[in-house]
Amino acid sequence: MPDRRLIAGAAAGLLAASSAWAQTCPAGEDVLWSCETRSKTxxxxxxxxxARDRGHVQYRVRQGERTEFVFPEQPRPPAGLFLYQLFNKSAQVSFANGAYSYELREAxxxxxxxxxxxEGRRVALVxxxxxxxxxxxxxxxxxFEAMGMTR
Structure with a gap:
């Protein structure tokens, strides 16, 4: 049987992380994943x-208060736009925008x-x-499963 203190500690850590990242997405949205560099979020x-057929998922790039990039531009349900994959020691969400492919990775x-x-050649690694x-x-x-983002 799992230790209740361990579960409570993990839940508290998740709540702290989610509140720290909450400013990344607009009010009324949840942060599924976020990454910060020196100058961008x-x-x-x-x-x-x-869900599979309602609501939306969007990838956003911000520099300071200015949003530089949003995919998809118009909010749409995520099924068919984003693909989530879980690997042995990592996970990723991928999507394509025209000739460009994006992989958001977490090891x-x-x-x-x-x-x-x-076209198969790396143009950026953040x-x-x-x-x-x-x-x-x-x-x-x-x-992700409920949103139709898995195979």
Whole structure:
């Protein structure tokens, strides 16, 4: 039987992490994953009602208070736009925007990273100074499944 103190501690840590990252997404949205560099914040945000056929998930890049990039531009349900994959010691969310492919990665031993490729060639690799470390959490995985983001 799991130790209740361990479970309570993990829940408290998750709440602290989620409140620290909450400013990353607009009010009324949840942070599914977030990454910070020296100058930018990258986030995967979801409406509270996000599901396979309703609500939305959007990837956003911000520098200070200015949003530089949003995918998809218009909010849409996430199924068919984003793909979540869980691996042995990591997880990732991927999506394509025109000729560009994006992989938001979280490894168990390292900070998150974002790789952008065009026609199979890397055009950018962003190393996160800090990340929310939420892609491998069971509640996040279940949410991705409910949103149709898994195979």
């Amino acid at each position: 990258y986030a995967l945000c979801a409406s509270k009602d996000a 168990m031993e390292a900070a998150g990273e974002i790789e952008v490729t065009r 190393k996160c100074r800090t990340s929310s470390d939420t892609l491998t959490l069971t509640p996040t995985i279940r949410r």
